[in-house]
Amino acid sequence: MPTGTAIRDPRRQLFAAAERVLLRSGPTALTSRAVTDEAGCAKGVLHRHFADFDDFLAALVLDRIARLDDQAADLRAAADAGRGTVAGNLTDALTALFESVAVAVVGLVVSRDDLRARLRRTRPTGVPLLTDAADVLAGYLTAERDRGRLAPDADIPVLAPTLVGAAHLLFADRAAAPPAPEAVRKAVTAVVAPVLRAGDRPG
Template sequence: MPTGIAIRDAREQLFDAAERVLLRDGPSALTSRAVTTEAGCAKGVLHRHFDDFDAFLAELVRERIARLQRQGAALLAAAGTGTVTGNLAGMLTDLFGPVATAIVGLVIVRDELRARLRATTPAGLPLLTEAAAIIAAYLAAERERGRIARRADVDTLSPTLIGAGHLLFADRDAGPPSPEAVRKVVTTVIADVVGESPE
């Protein structure tokens, strides 16, 4: 493979390639060679942009966390509109898209990657910890608006939603759950603190 050819947006090209490998073959197949082969570039391209493969993976996860933070800002802006159930179901569906679910699996199986991400996520599981904080902030905003009960423990509800959502979306072979299944999980988790009429 030629090495003297400049690759436009090499980092993005490598991230996209890593996501395709993750989706197609799973976390165990993600190697530097698999990524560069998928990207159609020489292996040295990855090492020109990252110190090593774990540094590349850590940046891939950080990019996904940054995307999640943008989704979280949109969720927070939606507080007071639509229904709490609908907003949360939409957030879980966005959060647990196929790539993000595969990245969670990657973080779980790679100890070195988790260690590198401790600067970003000091405790918990990277990506899911940030998602729980986003949902807790959204629930707190809805509590302030009186759309969920004052007694709602948002710091318990948010990881409960994340855990239930992850289990619902984690089966790669079965495909994504139906919107109704996601809404049912959300409705069940928040039923005690939200009084909404069905949409």
Template sequence: MPTGLAIRDVRDQLFDAAERVLLRDGPSALTSRAVTTEAGCAKGVLHRHFTDFDAFLAELVLDRITRIDDQAAALRACAGTGTVADNLTQVLMDLFESVAVAIVSLVTSRDGLRARLREVRPTGVPILTDAATAIASYLTAEREIGRINADADTDTLAPTLIGAAHMLFADRQGIPPQAGDVRKIVTAVIAGAEQEPLR
């Protein structure tokens, strides 16, 4: 059996188990034993593939960032289709209905994990910063084709959208926001950017 394939399969199994524990029980319950128990494997399996638990968690976060990078290309490709508000609403729903909010909580709660991530990503909050970059790129594409004002500050609009949506989704115990709730934020944030400047 090719070694790379086996390692990838184990990593995916452990990452998926970590996400389930994180979503169900929160960051404080995420331990190597909880992950391996959830994955149905011996505790030693995790430590054979990762130097320590923070290294495992850092790889989990970086793997999830790669997924956002893939979504960013798809989002940018939809510039000029549908409406800007609908496209942004959908990407924010997809982002925050995933494990993203829980991962942000995990990163902020573990000093060792933050230190590991700073070695490879010195600025910003992982996941949120990457999502803001993806949205800024999309808004720039929309600006280039004239659906967003030429003077719109996409680098400010994007993190504003991320921050506002994050606030909606941050309460893991409450009722999750609906698309209409997210769209209301989106339309408020981009309202001025979509209008033609008065000259």
């Protein structure tokens, strides 16, 4: 394994390597040596950019959370344009979230007490990433309620985490094939159907 190779954007390369290890072998296999071996760099590279391994893992989780901004922007644009259906837009967003490395990152957070404690400094409640995803969906649902595609009394603080929890359960088995799109849509529709306005309800 190379030990003296200069790499561009080492933080990004280390994050990508960690995600590959997570997806392939799960949270228990994620060590500093596994990450640097996967990245093809010396172990010291990680410690030049992060205080310790938990600092690296916290940065990895926060980087994954930051990527939710793109999904939030897409959902806002869909709401503003009245594009698609509410259930369809939610299905696409949840599938994009959980077909990625997000499920493995949640498993990582749950399995490491020191990592959770570090993340609690800025995220004192909920499960990081899942709670952030629920916030993204809440913003979208609020926009759709304001546009009139959801009932005025739609309980957004309940709907958003319910959607995230339902989707997470569908995708949580890393060893199995991902759920069929129709299964995700069915779960989403079951949650939001009671608050959809007539024109957006499934036939």
